[in-house]
Amino acid sequence: xxxxGVGAHPDDLEILSAGTLAKFAQEGHHVTMCHACKxxxxxxxxxxxxxxxxxxxxxxxxxxxxxxxxxxxxxPDCEVFVDRPTLVLFIDMIRATKxxxxxxxxxxxxxxxxxxxxxxxxxxxxxxxxPNFKTSEKPHxxxxxxxxxxxxxxxxxxxSEYVDVSDFIEKKKDMMQCHQSQVVWLxxxxxxxxxxxxxxxxxxxxxxxxxxxxEAFASCNRWPxxxxxxxxx
Numbered sequence: 001x002x003x004x005g006v007g008a009h010p011d012d013l014e015i016l017s018a019g020t021l022a023k024f025a026q027e028g029h030h031v032t033m034c035h036a037c038k039x040x041x042x043x044x045x046x047x048x049x050x051x052x053x054x055x056x057x058x059x060x061x062x063x064x065x066x067x068x069x070x071x072x073x074x075x076p077d078c079e080v081f082v083d084r085p086t087l088v089l090f091i092d093m094i095r096a097t098k099x100x101x102x103x104x105x106x107x108x109x110x111x112x113x114x115x116x117x118x119x120x121x122x123x124x125x126x127x128x129x130x131p132n133f134k135t136s137e138k139p140h141x142x143x144x145x146x147x148x149x150x151x152x153x154x155x156x157x158x159x160s161e162y163v164d165v166s167d168f169i170e171k172k173k174d175m176m177q178c179h180q181s182q183v184v185w186l187x188x189x190x191x192x193x194x195x196x197x198x199x200x201x202x203x204x205x206x207x208x209x210x211x212x213x214x215e216a217f218a219s220c221n222r223w224p225x226x227x228x229x230x231x232x233x
Contacts, residue, residue, distance in 0.1 A: 019165025095137035
């Protein structure tokens, strides 16, 4: 399969679904990791333009850890809006990557960028199949199944599926380590040790499904996205 992960910021996929993406990659699936925003707001000391450049390289390094492609839509942080120009960006990205399955944010996650990306992915993944919605890319041939990642810290999220990432927890942490600017920022801004945080969240989800470490997802139960077979690894 061609698996597309779409996060709002360069480290969101690492925090919420990197174990699953790594598992997909090891099984031989083609993985693309897309971040909508350039990550230009998240630091006390590094100015926006320089920070965006740093975070783009961090994202590429992280994706390389599992042999994934890295894509950025280059939107400013905190300026993701559900409007036509942004929708077209998402449609073209989906048409270019041609996913068989998409993983993205839950509509109920804590940050407006996350919520907007969730809505844009939902809309764009349908519109991308319409021949008369003209963009620079050719239409995709399917409305792909869509899975929402866990909310940050699991708040207000009801999983419908779990992925055992016990063999991938160190890879998940390694991918997060690539985002050094954010490891520092999250400690300074939120008093959060992000590596400890993602391991504890994986332990919590693992307890729910009987494995050491797991990631949680909710399928988007809308026609024509549903499939009879299990698609998550």
